[in-house]
Amino acid sequence: MNAQAPQSATLGADIRALRKARGLTLSEIATRLDRSVGWLSQVERDMSEPSISDLRQIAGCLGVPMSMLFTHSAAPSDEQGYIVRASARRPMGSGEEGLIEELLSPDLTDDFEMVHSTFQPLSKMQKPANRPTQEVGYMISGQLDLVIGGRSFSVGPGDSFRIKHEPYQWSNPYDVPAVAIWVIAPPVY
Incomplete structure (x- = not known):
């Protein structure tokens, strides 16, 4: 794991949601990133943490600014998925x-x-x-x-x-x- 990458339980879910909203498959994104489908699947399930360079490439493939993927703020566990301060x-x-x-x-x-x-x-x-x-x-x-x-x-x-x-x-x-x-x-x- 890369210590510089953001910590977030929702990063993978957001990547998956953005990919699906654009009608892209795991295979298509993995090919563009020159990574395996398995690696990308683990990222989407928050089982693998992408590096900053990976996030930059993922953001480019999804057509979003890197800040969208990078700036996950850690909410208290009882508020995650419910409250945005x-x-x-x-x-x-x-x-x-x-x-x-x-x-x-x-x-x-x-x-x-x-x-x-x-x-x-x-x-x-x-x-x-x-x-x-x-x-x-x-x-x-x-x-x-x-x-x-x-x-x-x-x-x-x-x-x-x-x-x-x-x-x-x-x-x-x-x-x-x-x-x-x-x-x-x-x-x-």
Whole structure:
């Protein structure tokens, strides 16, 4: 075992959930990693601990930032799988477009994930996304401009919206952050 790798009872389950959400087999990922299917299976069952280099390669294969796999916070054993403390949320994404996201779900093993998103002032999604997901967002504060399936909307505190297998893009052209809670099915992070 590598002493530098993160300690988490959910790391393997998250890797498995992300792999399955992308429709990839153990064999496909193992081939890309130049590792055995047995080794990857043990990682997914938390029986083998991947090195930092392994995590970097796994994150690349799954199309997620390494921080998603690396920043598992050890919750007290009686809270694992049930509670996510505000101070223990896992950051997701690079934040380069002005979007800061944190995972609110305890892990990625459910049929959905819940995400806390903060859209920085004067930020914009550079390219529209079109994911094979159903997503519902609820605005907590600020205002967000959305283009969903070619239609433009502006949403604010208390408003909610749905994106269902269609192209979308967001922007926050305003001077204050916008904060939203998203539920995404199936998990994509």
